[in-house]
Amino acid sequence: MPHSPGQNPRFRVVLLLLLCLGCQRQDAADLVVANGPDVESLDPQIATSTAAVRLFAAIFEGLTRLDPRDCSLLPGLAASWQKMDAEGRSWSFRLRPHLRWSDGSPLSVEDVRASWLRLANPQTGATYAAWMQGASIQVHAQSDTIDITFPQPMPMFDRMCAFPALAPIPSSLRxxxxxxxxxxxxxxxxxxxxxxxxxxxxxxxxxxxSYRHNEVLCSTIDFLSVEAQYTALNLFLSGEVQYVPNVPDLAVPAIRQQLPESFTPNPQFATYFIRFQIKDSPFQDRDLRLAFSQAIHRQELAASVGGLRPAANTLVPPLLDSYPPATAPAWDLAAAQEALQRYRQHHPGPLPYLEYLYPSSDFHRALAEALQQQWAKYLGVPVAIVNQEAKSFFPAQRALDYQMSHSSWVGDYLDPSTFLDIFQAQSGNNRTGFADEHYDELLQWAAASGDSVMRMELLSVAETYLLEQSILCPLLYDVDQSLIAPNIQGFHRNAQGYVDWAQLNPGVQAP
Amino acid sequence: MKRRLALRLLAWVASIMLVHAAAFFMLRSTRGGPFDQSRALDPVVMQALQQRYGLDDPPALQYLHAVQGLLHGDFGPSLRYRDTQVSTLLAEAFPVSLLLGSGALLLALLFGIPAGLHVARRRHQNRHSALPLCGTVFLSLPNFAIAAALLVLFSFHSFHLPPAGWGQLRYLLLPWLSLSIPLAAQIMFLVRSRAEEAYQSLAVRQAMAAGLSPRHIRRHYILRPSLSTVCAFLGPAAAAVLTGSLVIEQIFALPGLGTFFVQAALARDYTLALGVTVVYTALLGFCTLLADIATSLLDPRMEALS
Incomplete structure (x- = not known):
C-alpha cells in the first residue's frame, strides 16, 4: 500500500521548511521604527546620539517635556515650576503627586536630586556634565519640591529639563x-x-x-537598529516599518514624487557651517576669511548639493519669532576679491597652501567639492580638500590642526544660546581659536538680563558680531527628512525632530 | 600525526597572541580615542573616563592588562556600548553570523560542487554551456549588486520576502543567497579545474581501460580529489563567511559580527575591536587546521608531502 504524502519523511521536512519560510511575523509591534544606528547605552546621561534621544523620549520623561506641535514647553514629571530670580540662577520644581517608576516603586524628588548629582559627577562620563557644574540642590520631600541654584544664570534651565540627560533615572541605573x-x-x-x-x-x-498611561495609543513600539539609510527605506517601502527618521538624499526626489503624503520636509534647528582656524595664519587675517565667506554662493550650493536643505545666512536657524535675525556677509564677488587684494597687500608673495578638512561621508564630500569649485571659480584660489574619519576629524579640529573645516551644530533646545555659547572662549566646542572678551560679555549680559526681549536682542548682537568677524561661515540649514506611514495619526513635525510616542496612533487602541 | 597536531595548535595560539599584539598597538597609534565626539567632553570628565577605563596608563601596562583579559576570555566593557561587555556583544552577534555563514556555505557547496563536476564532465561541450558564463558573471559582481538585484526580484517584485531584519528563517533567505552565489561560483571553478585535471590523469584512463563503471570512476577518481581542493579552500573561506560580511549585514540589517570589524575600529572601541580580531584569528586558524586535516584524510599524499 503506498504511503500517503504526509507519512513520507522527506515530504514532512519540505513541509516544515515551507512553514518556517511562509510564517508571518507573530510578534509584530503596533509601531515599528527604523531608528538608525544601535543605541549605545540605555543610560540617558551617557547616550546622546539622535537614535538614543528618540528612544529616551519614549521611556524616560523629564521634569518638563516638549509639545510636538511647536516645541513649546509642557509640564512633564513636574506639575509646575518657577524661576526664583530674574536671571534664572535659582529654580524650583514641584513634582506631580504619586509618581511611580514602571516597576511600581515611587519616583521621588530624591531620585531627581541623585540623578542630577550623578550627571555632574565627572566619574559618570556624561557629555552634559557641564550643565550641572557647581549647582546646589535642595529637596523638600514633604512638598515634592526640588530647588536648584546655579553659580551662573541659567535662564533656559526649564527647557534643558526636557532633554533626556536631565531626566531622573532609577537607582539601579545610577x-x-x-x-x-x-x-x-x-x-x-x-x-x-x-x-x-x-x-x-x-x-x-x-x-x-506612567501618569500619561491614559493617553498612550500603542501597546508596543519596536525601535530597530538599522545602520544603512537605504535599508531603512526598503523596510518602509515594504511596509515593515512605519517611521524612518532620515531618507537618503539621492532618494528624496523620487520619494517626494511618489509618497507625498508620507514625506513633508520640515526645517530643523541645525546648521551646517565652515569653521575658520583663526589662531594661526593664513586665516588669522580677517580679510582672507571675508574673501572666502563672500565668495560662497549659498543658493547655488543649496541647489547643487544641498538636496532640500536651504541656504543659510545665519548661525542660529531663523525659527524663533522672538529672535531678531543676524546676517552673515552675503555673496559679493567684488567685495570678496577686494578683501583678497587687501590680504595680498599685507602678505606679499604667493598664497599659501590652503586646505579644507571634512569628516568622511557622501554629503560632506559633495559639499566640500562644491565649495572647492566655487572658490576656484569666484576667487581663482585653489583649495585642497582633505577628509578624515570622524574619530580623527574631531581631535584634529579640537587641536586646531586645520585651516578651514566643515562643521555642523544641532540645537539642544529651541534657543539661540545653544548655538552662540559654543563660541565662548572657554567652550570646548569653540575649536576656532576665537577668544573675544566683547563676545563673551555680550553673552553674559544676555544671560543675566532677566528680560526676555532684551536677552534676545543681546544674543542677536552677539551673533552679528560673530558673523562680522567671519569666525564661521553659515552654509545650509538642516531639514527633517523623515518618512511616516500615512495611517499613523498624531504625528507632528517640529524644529527639533521630537516625537511624542504616546500620541502616535497606528489605528489600534492599546488595551 | 600527534606531534604535528600539537605543533599546529601551538602555532595557532602564537598567531592569536601576535595578531592581538599587532591589533592593540595599531589601534592605539591611530589618532583619536573612544570618547572623542562632535560635542566635546569637559576635560575633567574626559580625564575621569580615561582613568576609569585605564586609558591613561602607559601603553605597555595597558597591553599587559589586555593580555591578562585575553587569557581569562574577558575583554572588558565595550567603550562604545558602555553598558555592555564585549563578551556579551560577541556572544549575541556570533550565532547570527554563524547561521548566516553556515547556511551560505552549505548552499554554495550544494550548488558549486555539482555544477563544477557537471562542467568538467561536459568539458568538450563547454562552448555552449551557460554555467561557466554565469559563474564568471556572479564571481565578478560585487556582493551589494547581487543583494540589490535579489531585493528587487524577491522582495519588491515577487514573493515579498522581507528586505531586511532578523528573527525568522525567511529573513535569512536573501542574505544566504547574496553570500552564497559568488561563493558557489568560486567553488564551481575550483572543482571544475581539479576535476578536469583528474579526468586527464593516468589513473582515470587506467580505470576506464579496466572497465570500471563511469559512476565508480566519478565517485572515487574525480570527486575525491576535487573535494580535497575544496577543503583546502574552505578553511579560510569558512572563517571569512562565519565571521560575517560587512556589506551583507548592513544591507539586510543583520546583527552579526561583520559590521563590528569596521565599526569598532572607526569608533576606536579598543576592547571590542580586539575581541573581534581575536575571534576572527582564532576561527581562521581553527578552520584552516580542520581543512588541512580533512584534506589529508581525503588525499593521504598531502600528509606525506608535508
Whole structure:
C-alpha cells in the first residue's frame, strides 16, 4: 500500500521548511521604527546620539517635556515650576503627586536630586556634565519640591529639563557598574523597556504606572537598529516599518514624487557651517576669511548639493519669532576679491597652501567639492580638500590642526544660546581659536538680563558680531527628512525632530 | 600525526597572541580615542573616563592588562556600548553570523560542487554551456549588486520576502543567497579545474581501460580529489563567511559580527575591536587546521608531502 504524502519523511521536512519560510511575523509591534544606528547605552546621561534621544523620549520623561506641535514647553514629571530670580540662577520644581517608576516603586524628588548629582559627577562620563557644574540642590520631600541654584544664570534651565540627560533615572541605573545595564530597567516615560536585543531591536511597551498611561495609543513600539539609510527605506517601502527618521538624499526626489503624503520636509534647528582656524595664519587675517565667506554662493550650493536643505545666512536657524535675525556677509564677488587684494597687500608673495578638512561621508564630500569649485571659480584660489574619519576629524579640529573645516551644530533646545555659547572662549566646542572678551560679555549680559526681549536682542548682537568677524561661515540649514506611514495619526513635525510616542496612533487602541 | 597536531595548535595560539599584539598597538597609534565626539567632553570628565577605563596608563601596562583579559576570555566593557561587555556583544552577534555563514556555505557547496563536476564532465561541450558564463558573471559582481538585484526580484517584485531584519528563517533567505552565489561560483571553478585535471590523469584512463563503471570512476577518481581542493579552500573561506560580511549585514540589517570589524575600529572601541580580531584569528586558524586535516584524510599524499 503506498504511503500517503504526509507519512513520507522527506515530504514532512519540505513541509516544515515551507512553514518556517511562509510564517508571518507573530510578534509584530503596533509601531515599528527604523531608528538608525544601535543605541549605545540605555543610560540617558551617557547616550546622546539622535537614535538614543528618540528612544529616551519614549521611556524616560523629564521634569518638563516638549509639545510636538511647536516645541513649546509642557509640564512633564513636574506639575509646575518657577524661576526664583530674574536671571534664572535659582529654580524650583514641584513634582506631580504619586509618581511611580514602571516597576511600581515611587519616583521621588530624591531620585531627581541623585540623578542630577550623578550627571555632574565627572566619574559618570556624561557629555552634559557641564550643565550641572557647581549647582546646589535642595529637596523638600514633604512638598515634592526640588530647588536648584546655579553659580551662573541659567535662564533656559526649564527647557534643558526636557532633554533626556536631565531626566531622573532609577537607582539601579545610577548604581550600575560600567559594562552592565540593570534588567529590568525601571522607566518613567509613557513606555517601559520590554526587550533589548543588541544591535537588532529595542521593544518598549505601555507603562501602566506612567501618569500619561491614559493617553498612550500603542501597546508596543519596536525601535530597530538599522545602520544603512537605504535599508531603512526598503523596510518602509515594504511596509515593515512605519517611521524612518532620515531618507537618503539621492532618494528624496523620487520619494517626494511618489509618497507625498508620507514625506513633508520640515526645517530643523541645525546648521551646517565652515569653521575658520583663526589662531594661526593664513586665516588669522580677517580679510582672507571675508574673501572666502563672500565668495560662497549659498543658493547655488543649496541647489547643487544641498538636496532640500536651504541656504543659510545665519548661525542660529531663523525659527524663533522672538529672535531678531543676524546676517552673515552675503555673496559679493567684488567685495570678496577686494578683501583678497587687501590680504595680498599685507602678505606679499604667493598664497599659501590652503586646505579644507571634512569628516568622511557622501554629503560632506559633495559639499566640500562644491565649495572647492566655487572658490576656484569666484576667487581663482585653489583649495585642497582633505577628509578624515570622524574619530580623527574631531581631535584634529579640537587641536586646531586645520585651516578651514566643515562643521555642523544641532540645537539642544529651541534657543539661540545653544548655538552662540559654543563660541565662548572657554567652550570646548569653540575649536576656532576665537577668544573675544566683547563676545563673551555680550553673552553674559544676555544671560543675566532677566528680560526676555532684551536677552534676545543681546544674543542677536552677539551673533552679528560673530558673523562680522567671519569666525564661521553659515552654509545650509538642516531639514527633517523623515518618512511616516500615512495611517499613523498624531504625528507632528517640529524644529527639533521630537516625537511624542504616546500620541502616535497606528489605528489600534492599546488595551 | 600527534606531534604535528600539537605543533599546529601551538602555532595557532602564537598567531592569536601576535595578531592581538599587532591589533592593540595599531589601534592605539591611530589618532583619536573612544570618547572623542562632535560635542566635546569637559576635560575633567574626559580625564575621569580615561582613568576609569585605564586609558591613561602607559601603553605597555595597558597591553599587559589586555593580555591578562585575553587569557581569562574577558575583554572588558565595550567603550562604545558602555553598558555592555564585549563578551556579551560577541556572544549575541556570533550565532547570527554563524547561521548566516553556515547556511551560505552549505548552499554554495550544494550548488558549486555539482555544477563544477557537471562542467568538467561536459568539458568538450563547454562552448555552449551557460554555467561557466554565469559563474564568471556572479564571481565578478560585487556582493551589494547581487543583494540589490535579489531585493528587487524577491522582495519588491515577487514573493515579498522581507528586505531586511532578523528573527525568522525567511529573513535569512536573501542574505544566504547574496553570500552564497559568488561563493558557489568560486567553488564551481575550483572543482571544475581539479576535476578536469583528474579526468586527464593516468589513473582515470587506467580505470576506464579496466572497465570500471563511469559512476565508480566519478565517485572515487574525480570527486575525491576535487573535494580535497575544496577543503583546502574552505578553511579560510569558512572563517571569512562565519565571521560575517560587512556589506551583507548592513544591507539586510543583520546583527552579526561583520559590521563590528569596521565599526569598532572607526569608533576606536579598543576592547571590542580586539575581541573581534581575536575571534576572527582564532576561527581562521581553527578552520584552516580542520581543512588541512580533512584534506589529508581525503588525499593521504598531502600528509606525506608535508
Amino acid at each position: 548604581q550600575a557598574p560600567p559594562g552592565t545595564a540593570p534588567n529590568p530597567l525601571p522607566c518613567s516615560g509613557p513606555y517601559q523597556l520590554q526587550e533589548r536585543r543588541l544591535r537588532h531591536r529595542i521593544r518598549v511597551r505601555k507603562n501602566p504606572f
